[in-house]
Amino acid sequence: MLLGMMPDSLKALDLRRDPRFALHANPGPDAEMNDGDVRVSGRAVEITDPEVIARFIAEATPPEPFHLFRAELTEVVRIGLDNDELVIQSWRPGRPLRTVRRK
Known part of the structure; x- marks a missing residue:
């Protein structure tokens, strides 16, 4: 997952x-929450490699300049x-999916 800013x-x-x-x-707006909520967490590492940035620009055509993580x-x-x-x-x-159900 890439984050542009x-x-x-x-x-x-x-x-x-x-x-x-x-x-x-x-x-x-689905009050029933049929699809649920998702939270993704981790660390964002800034990408400074010009080749990686050039490939990203070629694929996504973001407005420049930008930071890429x-x-x-x-x-x-x-x-x-x-x-x-x-x-x-x-x-x-490194761990399997864990599922907990509560009433």
């Missing part, structure tokens, strides 16, 4: 200072509903 944006400067991040995705995931969590149960699925590198 405007030059010298507060987010980019924060990640340069402390690379830890958490990204939360909410499914939107590679996300090194440490955890992915999905929380959703299955009938009357809360379902929590979590994954960490």
